[in-house]
Amino acid sequence: MTYKVPYNYLPFEFNNTKNIFKEWKKLIKSTDFTLGAFVEKFENQFSKFCGAKYCISTNNGTDALILALKSLGIGQDDEVITVPNSFYATTGAIVAVGAKPVFIDCDDRYQIDVQLIESKITKKTKAILPVHWAGASPDMSIIMKIAKNHKLQVVEDACMGIGGKVNSKHPGTFGDVNAFSLHPLKSLNVMGDGGMIVTNNSKIYNWAKKYRNHGMINRDQNDIWGVNMRMQPLQAIVAMENLKKLKKVISIRNRNARMMDKLLKLLINNVTVPKRIIGNIETFSLYMILVKDRDKLVKYLISKGIEAKIHYPIPLHKQKAYLRSKYYKHEKFPVIESQAKHLITLPMHQFIKSNQIQYMFYCIKDFYAKN
Ligand SMILES: *Cc1c(COP(=O)(O)O)cnc(C)c1O
Numbered sequence: 001m002t003y004k005v006p007y008n009y010l011p012f013e014f015n016n017t018k019n020i021f022k023e024w025k026k027l028i029k030s031t032d033f034t035l036g037a038f039v040e041k042f043e044n045q046f047s048k049f050c051g052a053k054y055c056i057s058t059n060n061g062t063d064a065l066i067l068a069l070k071s072l073g074i075g076q077d078d079e080v081i082t083v084p085n086s087f088y089a090t091t092g093a094i095v096a097v098g099a100k101p102v103f104i105d106c107d108d109r110y111q112i113d114v115q116l117i118e119s120k121i122t123k124k125t126k127a128i129l130p131v132h133w134a135g136a137s138p139d140m141s142i143i144m145k146i147a148k149n150h151k152l153q154v155v156e157d158a159c160m161g162i163g164g165k166v167n168s169k170h171p172g173t174f175g176d177v178n179a180f181s182l183h184p185l186k187s188l189n190v191m192g193d194g195g196m197i198v199t200n201n202s203k204i205y206n207w208a209k210k211y212r213n214h215g216m217i218n219r220d221q222n223d224i225w226g227v228n229m230r231m232q233p234l235q236a237i238v239a240m241e242n243l244k245k246l247k248k249v250i251s252i253r254n255r256n257a258r259m260m261d262k263l264l265k266l267l268i269n270n271v272t273v274p275k276r277i278i279g280n281i282e283t284f285s286l287y288m289i290l291v292k293d294r295d296k297l298v299k300y301l302i303s304k305g306i307e308a309k310i311h312y313p314i315p316l317h318k319q320k321a322y323l324r325s326k327y328y329k330h331e332k333f334p335v336i337e338s339q340a341k342h343l344i345t346l347p348m349h350q351f352i353k354s355n356q357i358q359y360m361f362y363c364i365k366d367f368y369a370k371n
Contacts, residue, residue, distance in 0.1 A: 004305030005356045009349040010184055013242075014191065023237040035213065035230055042236035043196070045243060050162075050170035052178075052198035054205040056212055057231035061159040061181025064195035065093035067229055068155045068177040069127070071197070071208040074099050078126040080155075083112045084316035085336045086131045090157050091316050093179075094129065095325065103317050105333040109274045110288065110343075111138035113335070117146050127153040132161035132171045134311075135187060135283030136274070140166050140174040155179065159195075160285035162188040163250040167279040177204055182239055187253075187283035188246055190235040252350040253284040256357060260348060263361040264289060270368045272342075286311050287348030294342050297367055301346075304363045309345040 027038055039057055047055035058064045074080065076098040082090055084103045094101045102125070104116045112130045128147055130138045140156075147154045158172030159181035165171075172178035180186075182194030199205050207224075210216065215226030264271045272290040276282070288311065291297050301308040315336050316322055346360055 001305075003307040005307060005347050005352065005360055007307035007309060007345075007347045007349075009347075009351045012351040013189075020238055020241050023241070024234060027233055027237060032233060034233075036233055038233040038240075039231055039236045042231075042240050042243075045240060046196060047198060049243060049246075050173055050198060052170075052173050053200040054202070055196050055198045056205065056208050057236065058195040058197065058212060058229045059231060060193040061179060061183060061186075061195040062089040062093055063229040064159075064179035064181065064197045065089060065129075065155070065157060066096050067208050067212060068179045068197045069093060069097045069099065069129075070211060071177050071199075071204045072127065072153050072155065074126050074153070077124060079122060079124040080127045080129050081117060081120050081125060082129040082157075083131055083133070083336070084318075084322075084333060085110060085312075085339065086133060086157065086316065087159070087312075088316065088319075088321070089159075090129065090131055091322070095327070099126070100124070100327045101322075103331065103333065105335045106133075106339070107138075107335065109136055109138075109277070110134060110339060111136060112143070114139050114142040114146070117143070118150075121150050121152070125150070125152060127155055129155045129157060130175075131157040132159075132164065133286075134288050135160040135164055135285035136277075137161065137164060137166045137171050137280050137282075140169075140171075144174055159183070160186055161283060162186060163246045164283045165279070165281035172198060176201065177208070182235065185285070187250065187285050188239065188242055190238040190242070192232070192235060194231050194235040194239060196231070249350045250281065250283055253348060254281065256348050256350075256352050256354075257282070257284050257287055259354060260287065260346070260357050260361070263357070264364070267365060267368060271364065284348050286345045288343050288345050290339060290342040291344050291364075292342070292368075293371060294344055296371065297364070298344060300367045301360070301363055306360055306363060307347055310343060311345050313340055315340050 043055040078099040154175030156175040156178035161171030177199040182190045211226040212229040215224035270292045
């Protein structure tokens with residue numbers, strides 16, 4: 001089915017790949033295929049772009065989260081406070097390093113409820129792992145204050161936050177080490193997988209850089225046991241090309257989202273638009289609202305050629321992976337559980353035009369007029 005309002009923008013985005021091929025040819029000539037100049041150039045560009053001292057690129061965002069946690073020495077039986085309304089990888093990374101995920105509920109902007117963090121801190125708590133969910137940001141200043149008071153570390157999952165702003169800072173520049181993803185559906189993306197961590201701490205940087213590349217000092221000397229989490233230079237080139245366009249992409253998405261927000265506020269009995277915080281420039285990796293009769297509405301919109309999605313119908317604390325794990329604890333997260341029944345994601349990327357926004361609005365309005 002070809003959609004009138006498609007969710008997938010990749011065919012438009014990668015419509016013109018001339019510059020990418022030009023750079024790829026240079027790479028092929030150089031045979032700099034593992035790390036090397038292109039990867040380093042991207043790392044420098046990204047750390048400048050987001051205002052962090054150091055950037056280390058990785059295979060993907062999940063590896064970036066694992067590398068961030070490992071670089072802080074988080075492991076066996078350490079507790080990490082996070083949210084169960086995220087992609088699997090957030091909790092997956094905590095479990096991958098041997099640590100215990102401790103869940104808390106979220107607020108009405110779908111972000112970690114900062115009021116609840118302190119109630120979950122124990123002697124075993126090592127870190128808080130807030131998510132910039134959907135590309136909006138939680139209250140980082142309160143999170144950093146709590147972390148300081150309790151001597152906890154902070155790892156931001158800013159996988160969806162690239163190009164956003166929290167007051168004047170970039171998401172993923174508050175915590176000790178923070179992770180980003182370049183997955184095709186993130187605000188800065190590549191033709192496959194990619195990710196990075198950033199930090200301002202030179203010790204963490206040096207350790208993580210070594211760990212990413214087998215713990216090597218050089219070809220003949222192995223300092224620590226590491227792994228291979230290296231970014232592909234082919235993807236570093238794609239990332240650099242897309243980084244040039246990112247500001248524009250974010251500004252178009254914000255313009256689109258503002259227009260949609262305004263229209264949807266006319267349907268206040270059936271639709272709830274999340275509060276937008278002044279100073280928080282969102283990336284709109286996901287444009288999510290809460291709606292009545294969600295499942296029926298999704299079906300209706302799809303029948304009208306609008307590629308609506310749900311992120312996600314089952315929160316992490318209700319997934320089999322968690323129910324089966326040794327960390328399982330029966331708990332209720334009323335806000336997240338209620339949102340899971342009402343969330344809908346509408347296409348709101350940089351290739352959406354104002355007539356498509358109007359079309360989506362009229363279809364939603366029609367649905368509630370009929371139902
Ligand atoms: C995409 C995403 C990840 C995982 O990133 P990958 O690059 O797909 O491994 C982790 N956390 C969040 C919040 C994400 O959106």
